Amino acid sequence: SSSDSAVTLLDYGAGNVRSLRNAIRYLGFDIKDVQKPEDILSANRLVFPGVGAFAAAMEVLEQSGMAEALCTYIESDRPFLGICLGLQLLFESSEENGPVKGLGLIPGVVGRFDSSNGLAVPHIGWNAVQIIKDSGILDDIGRHHVYFVHSYRSDANWDWVSSVCNYGDSFISSITRGNVHAVQFHPEKSGDVGLSILRKFLDPSSSSKKLAHGKASQLAKRVIACLDVRANDKGDLVVTKGDQYDVREHSDEHQVRNLGKPVELAGQYYKDGADEISFLNITGFRDFPLGDLPMLQVLRYTSENVFVPLTVGGGIRDFTDENGRYYSSLEVASEYFRSGADKISIGSDAVFAAEEYLKTGVKTGKSSLEQISRVYGNQAVVVSIDPRRVYIRNPNDVKFKTIKINGGREGRPIGAYELAKAVEELGAGEILLNCIDCDGQGQGFDIDLIKLISDAVTIPVIASSGAGAVQHFSDVFQKTSASAALAAGIFHRKEVPISSVKEHLLREGIEVRM
Ligand code: 1PR
Structure with a gap:
C-alpha cells in the first residue's frame, strides 16, 4: 500500500x-x-x-x-x-x-x-x-x-x-x-x-451514502466457543476436551484427546458466528520462559484474523521460569494482552485471593485479580469458578450456601456462591461458571447452580459445562440471568453448529447476534 x-x-x-x-x-x-x-x-x-x-x-x-x-x-x-x-x-x-x-x-x-x-x-x-x-x-x-x-x-x-x-x-x-x-x-x-x-x-x-435504519436492541445473549488447549505427549499444542475434566482417551495408551489445532479451530468458530472465543491453557507451562509460551503464539496468530473478543486463561499467577527468572501475575497477564487477548481468566489464584479475603475481610490489593483489574480495568478480568457437587445431609453441617434438591432431603454445599461474591468485590468483571459434574456430559447446564450465582452478583455470568443440544442454550437463558453460554464439546464434535444454536435462540425470542 x-x-x-x-x-x-x-x-x-x-x-x-x-x-x-x-x-x-x-x-x-x-x-x-x-x-x-x-x-x-x-x-x-x-x-x-x-x-x-x-x-x-x-x-x-x-x-x-x-x-x-x-x-x-x-x-x-x-x-x-x-x-x-x-x-x-x-x-x-x-x-x-x-x-x-x-x-x-x-x-x-x-x-x-x-x-x-x-x-x-x-x-x-x-x-x-x-x-x-x-x-x-x-x-x-x-x-x-x-x-x-x-x-x-x-x-x-x-x-x-x-x-x-x-x-x-x-x-x-x-x-x-x-x-x-x-x-x-x-x-x-x-x-x-x-x-x-x-x-x-x-x-x-x-461509503454507500445510504442512511442506515438501525434499531436499538436488548443486550444480546452471547454464545462462546471454548478451546481447552494443552500440550499432548509429543509436546504439540492441541485442542482437547475432557469428561468431567479428564482429557485422556479411555484406551490403553491414555493419550490426550486431540480435537484439532487451536488457531484453525478459533478461525472456524469466528466464521461460524461465535460471539467470543475462550482459550483455556490447561497444561502447566510453568517451566517455560514467559516469552516462549506457545499460547502467546496461538493468540498472536488468532488475533490476526479473528475480530471478536478473545479470552485466555490458565496459569495466570506469579511464577519463576526454568532460568530462575521471576514473573509477577501482572507481567504474565500483560504479555497475554500484548499478544492479542482482550480478557484474561483466573482460576486457582482467584480462589486463594478470595479465601484470604473471606478470612481477613481485608482487601490487600496484592492478589493477581486485584492488580490486573486495577491496571487493565475489571472488564478485562474474568474469574473462572470450577465447582464440584457435594451432597450433604443437613445444610447446617456446612458453612456454605446450599441448594435443596430431592424434596429437600439432601443439600449441596456451594462454596461457589461465597467465591463468586468475594471475587466480585475484589474486582472481577465477569464470572465464568463451570461445573465439573456437567463438563462434557451433554446433559445440559447446571441450572440451579447458574441461577444461584447469576442472581447473587451484578457482574455478568458466563454459564459453562454440559451443553449437548440447542434447547440447553435457551433453557439456561430462560431460567437464569446468565449473560452468555459457553460450550466446547458440542462444537468440537460438530454435532451442532453455532449458527443452529443462534437460530434456535432467535426462534425462542431471545436476542442474539446473527
Ligand atoms: O487455575 O488459573 O490455572 O486456570 C485453569 C483453568 O483451566 C480454569 O479456568 C479451569 O476451568 C480450566 N481447567 C483446568 N483443568 C481443566 C480440564 O478440563 N482438565 N478445563 C480445565 C476447563 C471446562 C470448560 C469446558 C466447559 C464446557 N474446562 O472450559 O470447556 O466445561 O465443556 P462442554 O461444553 O463440553 O461441557 P488456573
Missing part, C-alpha cells in the same frame, strides 16, 4: 490495541504511530483507541502535549475516529474516579451506568444501535449488533450524536460532526460489520 494509505494511530501505551492494529492491516492499510504531538497535526486520518482509565489517559495526553494537538486537529474538522475511551475523552468531564476534566470538545459529562436496579455493569456484549443521523461510517449497520465493553457512558448532547444504544437507559453509541467520528463500541471486535465501519472511515469512497 502507498504512503497515503497510512493511518495514524494514537496509542499512548495503556493497553492492548493489537486487535485494532490487526484490523487496520487486515483492511490493507499501513499504520503510522504517533510519537510526538506534531504527528497528530500532520495526520491524514487519525484513529484514537482509548484504553485504561479516564484520568490516567488525560494525564498522559496533557503531559505529552498531545491533548492540545488533538483539540487543534479535531477543531479543524480533520478525519478522526475515536474508539471507546477515545469517545469519552472528547467530553467535558467524566465521573470515573472523578470528576476528571476531559478534552472538552463536546459539552456534557460521562457518567457510570446505574447498577442499583440489578443492571450488570460493566456493559459487556453485543447490542444493536439506533441511527439518529447520517454519519457515513454506519451505513451497513442495519440491525447488526456491535460489541461494547465499558462501565461509563454519556447521554448528553444531541448535537453530535449519530446513534444511541439501550442499556438500562439510552446512551450515546456514536457521535459525528463533519469528519470527526467517535464510537463507544469496538469496531475492531465487532466482526464483519465492525470491519465495514472501519473501512468506511479509512476509505470514505467505500
Whole structure:
C-alpha cells in the first residue's frame, strides 16, 4: 500500500490495541504511530483507541502535549475516529474516579451506568444501535449488533450524536460532526460489520451514502466457543476436551484427546458466528520462559484474523521460569494482552485471593485479580469458578450456601456462591461458571447452580459445562440471568453448529447476534 494509505494511530501505551492494529492491516492499510504531538497535526486520518482509565489517559495526553494537538486537529474538522475511551475523552468531564476534566470538545459529562436496579455493569456484549443521523461510517449497520465493553457512558448532547444504544437507559453509541467520528463500541471486535465501519472511515469512497435504519436492541445473549488447549505427549499444542475434566482417551495408551489445532479451530468458530472465543491453557507451562509460551503464539496468530473478543486463561499467577527468572501475575497477564487477548481468566489464584479475603475481610490489593483489574480495568478480568457437587445431609453441617434438591432431603454445599461474591468485590468483571459434574456430559447446564450465582452478583455470568443440544442454550437463558453460554464439546464434535444454536435462540425470542 502507498504512503497515503497510512493511518495514524494514537496509542499512548495503556493497553492492548493489537486487535485494532490487526484490523487496520487486515483492511490493507499501513499504520503510522504517533510519537510526538506534531504527528497528530500532520495526520491524514487519525484513529484514537482509548484504553485504561479516564484520568490516567488525560494525564498522559496533557503531559505529552498531545491533548492540545488533538483539540487543534479535531477543531479543524480533520478525519478522526475515536474508539471507546477515545469517545469519552472528547467530553467535558467524566465521573470515573472523578470528576476528571476531559478534552472538552463536546459539552456534557460521562457518567457510570446505574447498577442499583440489578443492571450488570460493566456493559459487556453485543447490542444493536439506533441511527439518529447520517454519519457515513454506519451505513451497513442495519440491525447488526456491535460489541461494547465499558462501565461509563454519556447521554448528553444531541448535537453530535449519530446513534444511541439501550442499556438500562439510552446512551450515546456514536457521535459525528463533519469528519470527526467517535464510537463507544469496538469496531475492531465487532466482526464483519465492525470491519465495514472501519473501512468506511479509512476509505470514505467505500461509503454507500445510504442512511442506515438501525434499531436499538436488548443486550444480546452471547454464545462462546471454548478451546481447552494443552500440550499432548509429543509436546504439540492441541485442542482437547475432557469428561468431567479428564482429557485422556479411555484406551490403553491414555493419550490426550486431540480435537484439532487451536488457531484453525478459533478461525472456524469466528466464521461460524461465535460471539467470543475462550482459550483455556490447561497444561502447566510453568517451566517455560514467559516469552516462549506457545499460547502467546496461538493468540498472536488468532488475533490476526479473528475480530471478536478473545479470552485466555490458565496459569495466570506469579511464577519463576526454568532460568530462575521471576514473573509477577501482572507481567504474565500483560504479555497475554500484548499478544492479542482482550480478557484474561483466573482460576486457582482467584480462589486463594478470595479465601484470604473471606478470612481477613481485608482487601490487600496484592492478589493477581486485584492488580490486573486495577491496571487493565475489571472488564478485562474474568474469574473462572470450577465447582464440584457435594451432597450433604443437613445444610447446617456446612458453612456454605446450599441448594435443596430431592424434596429437600439432601443439600449441596456451594462454596461457589461465597467465591463468586468475594471475587466480585475484589474486582472481577465477569464470572465464568463451570461445573465439573456437567463438563462434557451433554446433559445440559447446571441450572440451579447458574441461577444461584447469576442472581447473587451484578457482574455478568458466563454459564459453562454440559451443553449437548440447542434447547440447553435457551433453557439456561430462560431460567437464569446468565449473560452468555459457553460450550466446547458440542462444537468440537460438530454435532451442532453455532449458527443452529443462534437460530434456535432467535426462534425462542431471545436476542442474539446473527
Ligand atoms: O487455575 O488459573 O490455572 O486456570 C485453569 C483453568 O483451566 C480454569 O479456568 C479451569 O476451568 C480450566 N481447567 C483446568 N483443568 C481443566 C480440564 O478440563 N482438565 N478445563 C480445565 C476447563 C471446562 C470448560 C469446558 C466447559 C464446557 N474446562 O472450559 O470447556 O466445561 O465443556 P462442554 O461444553 O463440553 O461441557 P488456573
